[in-house]
Amino acid sequence: MGRGAVAASSSLPGGLGLDNAAVKSAASSVPASGLTTVSVVNNLPIGISEKGGGVAVEMQNDLSTRSKSLKEKTTKAERRALQEAQRAAKAATKAEGGKTPAAASGAVASVNAKSGKSVKPPPSQKMDSATVAASEKKGGDRPPEKDRKKEVPQPRMQYDDKSRVEKAKRRAVVKQRDARNRVELFRHLPQYERGNQLSELESKFFELDPMHPAVYKVGLQYLSGDICGGNARCIAMLQAFQEAIKDYSTPPEKTLARDLTAKIGSYVSFLIECRPFQSAWGMQSDKVIVKHAVTKISDGDVLLTYGSSSAVEMVLLHAHELGKQFRVVVVDSRPKLEGQLLLRRLVGKGINCTYTHVNAISYIMHEVTRVFLGASSVLSNGTVYSRVGSACVAMVAHAFRVPVLVCCEAYKFHERVQLDSICSNELGDPEVISKVRGREDINFLDGSANSENLQLLNLIYDATPSDYVSMIITDYGMVPPTSVPVIVREYRREHLWI
Amino acid sequence: MADTVQNSNPENNNNNNNNISAYYQTRAAHHAVVTSDWLAQAQAAVGRDPDDSPETAVPTVAGKPFSVIDEFNSWRKQPDLAEAVAAIRALAAVIRNCQATTMMELEIELKKASDSLKSWDTTSISLTAGCDLFMRYVSRTSALEYEDFNSAKSRLIERAEKFGEISCKARRxxxxxxxxxxxxxxxxxxxxxxxxxxxxxxxxxxxxxxxxxxxxxxxxxxxxxxxxxxxxxxxxxxxxxxxxxxxxxxxxxxxxxxxxxxxxxxxxxxxxxxxxxxxxxxxxxxxxxxxxxxxxxxxxxxxxxxxxxxxxxxxxxxxxxxxxxxxxxxxxxxxxxxxxxxxxxxxxxxxxxxxxxxxxxxxxx
Structure with missing residues (x-):
């Protein structure tokens, strides 16, 4: 363990300190205190040189060069350093086990204060602001920030805060463009853009850390919205990583565990830049969901689904394979019309379907017996964060006393709480709602597109309050929306470090 | 009987009687003030039930005269005993009677017994819950915790016996x-x-x-x-x-x-x-x-x-x-x-x- 932690240790004071704490607690499991930490700091370099001199020396070299580069404030080094710090923090928390993060950070502080010899005095303020900014950029929901987040929840990036936006822009790989005519209520969200930043990104291809082509491709696909749906994005990401790892060979002067994780870390941050609001990454668990969900479908049911959810599709197909007699109402909405693809597949399998747009929801609802919805994530107050329009469907179903079942893998459960869909959302291309796809000649808003008075709003997600959800079907079985925090609390820990 | 049974058309009649919830028969027997003809029906239904059940019950305990359902039925006759407790007592009897030599075998046999119990009366929720609860306890108790299989087995039986007391205590x-x-x-x-x-x-x-x-x-x-x-x-x-x-x-x-x-x-x-x-x-x-x-x-x-x-x-x-x-x-x-x-x-x-x-x-x- 000690060896592993050393290998993963970072060039930054914070990271190193955390590692010390980790090594120490792994060795003696005594709560960290200032006094013992001093002795650890003294002991540790000896320990390293005993174990593997080469690594230690190299680390020291790294340390000096990197801290120099840190001073110069090059964005690249900053990003890299940040990743390393995060990784180290992750390793530390892992070693900590159940111990409180407060103890760990206390130890860090004391180490920083007392180990002035090998490490420059910690530029703690700068370090802090960098982390904060970065985590804002990333949506602040990835494991590395976890220990920090427990103390104070990180605010999201507010895109109407000019100074912050400037800062984030300088750092970002994907250049964000200023959009015209923002909708007042949604100014704080990153505005939609597409097209010209693709070429810009392509031109940057060789400047970036050597990014694996597969990862790069997925990133571009995310950016252009070619891959649609949380599960599809997740699979694409995993496949890209698989390819990248296949092609990976350890550089001669580096260790595998360290270099590969750094690489993957940089890939992940690249992908997150391409697609900032993805709160769920994880593993597949649809089979269990399907198994549970089919028990809720009985003969003669009329099932309604909205948009196109891969989990719901599997449920419907499986129920059909079991020979259950039911009818499906596919409700769709502009501009994406994802339901058409689902409809095509369901009809292809011989399922009796009705297709309608969301405008007709109150008309069609009275004949429906169950509503199945997918979700992009489920928040810990039971709010279901899903394709825009789902909340409307759920509310109408509730008014008609039709049960609403949400099929959602447990990896999409999130400890965040959100009460509306305003404070965090994603904006889509505003152009598409004013145009008809495939009919460029039809554009009733043609003349007014540049008018100051016209603001187009194309939201991607909305939040369904838990009152309108009867049941959430996950890989842990069927749970009421009130039990989401229990699942998050009980099972997040074991999934986090896979 | 046909003149006293008022419900529904005659062709369903027989079917309906077979489906009468055993759980509610027990309840009726335990604490109901009932009219005489309902009692007669209930008895008729109870009388018929053992004829139906052996087919499903016997194969589960291959070739042995012991049947978990008979055991369960004898337990649930006691008026103060909750159905879940009766189920757990019956499962304890399965443990006592089984000749398994490993924890795994025992678990499989118990699983069979509890499944047959559950399917015998699908209408009783506390029966199902009791079976599930005990099975959960068994699968959490691995023989590793104890030196040998027999001590684990006796521990399980002890636990099952205790359950009756727990049930009375729960009410208090x-x-x-x-x-x-x-x-x-x-x-x-x-x-x-x-x-x-x-x-x-x-x-x-x-x-x-x-x-x-x-x-x-x-x-x-x-x-x-x-x-x-x-x-x-x-x-x-x-x-x-x-x-x-x-x-x-x-x-x-x-x-x-x-x-x-x-x-x-x-x-x-x-x-x-x-x-x-x-x-x-x-x-x-x-x-x-x-x-x-x-x-x-x-x-x-x-x-x-x-x-x-x-x-x-x-x-x-x-x-x-x-x-x-x-x-x-x-x-x-x-x-x-x-x-x-x-x-x-x-x-x-x-x-x-x-x-x-x-x-x-x-x-x-």
Whole structure:
């Protein structure tokens, strides 16, 4: 363990300190205190040189060069350093086990204060602001920030805060463009853009850390919205990583565990830049969901689904394979019309379907017996964060006393709480709602597109309050929306470090 | 028989009788004030049941005379024993009788026995919950914790025996917990007969609380009549209502107390027919609805609406012949969704409905 932690240790004071704490607690499991930490700091370099001199020396070299580069404030080094710090923090928390993060950070502080010899005095303020900014950029929901987040929840990036936006822009790989005519209520969200930043990104291809082509491709696909749906994005990401790892060979002067994780870390941050609001990454668990969900479908049911959810599709197909007699109402909405693809597949399998747009929801609802919805994530107050329009469907179903079942893998459960869909959302291309796809000649808003008075709003997600959800079907079985925090609390820990 | 059974058309008649919920037969035998013809039917049904069950039961315990279902039936004849406890006792008998030599074999055999028990009476939620609970305990107990298989086995049997005591203790705990909610001068509406609710009222009466009780009649097996008899013995003022007088009297009522056949994952309850409408009336008049239920009644079920579970059928005596064209609703239970319940008194403490699912998640996952 000690060896592993050393290998993963970072060039930054914070990271190193955390590692010390980790090594120490792994060795003696005594709560960290200032006094013992001093002795650890003294002991540790000896320990390293005993174990593997080469690594230690190299680390020291790294340390000096990197801290120099840190001073110069090059964005690249900053990003890299940040990743390393995060990784180290992750390793530390892992070693900590159940111990409180407060103890760990206390130890860090004391180490920083007392180990002035090998490490420059910690530029703690700068370090802090960098982390904060970065985590804002990333949506602040990835494991590395976890220990920090427990103390104070990180605010999201507010895109109407000019100074912050400037800062984030300088750092970002994907250049964000200023959009015209923002909708007042949604100014704080990153505005939609597409097209010209693709070429810009392509031109940057060789400047970036050597990014694996597969990862790069997925990133571009995310950016252009070619891959649609949380599960599809997740699979694409995993496949890209698989390819990248296949092609990976350890550089001669580096260790595998360290270099590969750094690489993957940089890939992940690249992908997150391409697609900032993805709160769920994880593993597949649809089979269990399907198994549970089919028990809720009985003969003669009329099932309604909205948009196109891969989990719901599997449920419907499986129920059909079991020979259950039911009818499906596919409700769709502009501009994406994802339901058409689902409809095509369901009809292809011989399922009796009705297709309608969301405008007709109150008309069609009275004949429906169950509503199945997918979700992009489920928040810990039971709010279901899903394709825009789902909340409307759920509310109408509730008014008609039709049960609403949400099929959602447990990896999409999130400890965040959100009460509306305003404070965090994603904006889509505003152009598409004013145009008809495939009919460029039809554009009733043609003349007014540049008018100051016209603001187009194309939201991607909305939040369904838990009152309108009867049941959430996950890989842990069927749970009421009130039990989401229990699942998050009980099972997040074991999934986090896979 | 055909002249006394009023429900539905003759061709379904036979079928219906086979489907009569065994759970409600036991309930009827334990604490019902019933009309004579219903008793006769119930006995006829009970008499028929063992003929049906051996086919399903015997193969599970290959070639041996021991049958977990017979064992279960003998246990559940005891009036004070809850169904879940009877199931666990029966499973303990399986352990005692089994010749397995490894934990794995034992577990497989137990699984078979519990499956056959569950399928023998799918209408009893506490039977299913009891089986699940014990199986959960068995699979958590690995032989590794003990030096050898035999000590693990005896530990399991011991645990199963203890369960009966736990069940009685649970009722006492619930009785104690609920005392804070019963204040002097209050009026309590109860529905049907529940051993736990009776324990609650008995404890309150013994601690010299002044309260009065409205008992519903509890058609069709009139379990409310028995409760009013018992309460009268304790000198508690009782008023008997017909089931349809609930809304009429709700103004005077301060709280509603009901038992539960099963507590489901949503936090709702499955209970005797009529509970749902009482809860609805109470909810609309802002009266609290309290549920008293032992924690072994927590079941991993999640009904979405009333028709989401197979119905537990039972015959209904209307006193007059019903034309065969007239259909009769014979379901014995209904499902009360959690939003109409205020609190659940369980041996785990006083819970809000949403905590039930949390407890179940921690127990089974």
């Amino acid at each position: 705990i619930i009785g104690m917990l609920s005392q804070d909610f019963i204040f002097d001068g209050c009026t309590i509406l109860v529905h049907g007969f529940s051993r736990v609710v009776f324990e609650v009222l008995k404890t309150a009466a013994h601690s010299k609380k002044l309260f009065r009780v409205f008992c519903t009649e509890g058609r069709p097996d009139r379990t409310g009549l028995r409760l009013s008899h018992e309460l009268a013995k304790l000198d508690v003022p009782v008023k008997l209502l017909i089931d349809s007088a609930v809304a009429y009297t709700m103004d005077e009522v301060d709280m509603v107390f009901v038992g539960a056949d099963g507590v489901v994952e949503s936090g709702g309850i499955i209970n005797m027919m009529g509970t749902y409408q009482i809860a609805l009336v109470a909810h609309s008049m802002n009266k609290p609805v309290y549920v008293a239920a032992e924690s072994y009644k927590f079941a991993r079920l999640y009904p979405l609406d009333q028709k989401d579970m197979g119905p537990a059928l039972r015959p209904i005596d209307f006193g007059v012949p019903i034309p065969s064209k007239v259909e009769v609703e014979t379901s014995a239970w209904d499902y009360t969704p959690p939003q109409y319940l205020t609190l659940l008194f369980t041996d785990l403490g006083v819970l809000t409905p949403s905590v039930v699912s949390d407890e179940l998640i921690q127990l089974y996952l």
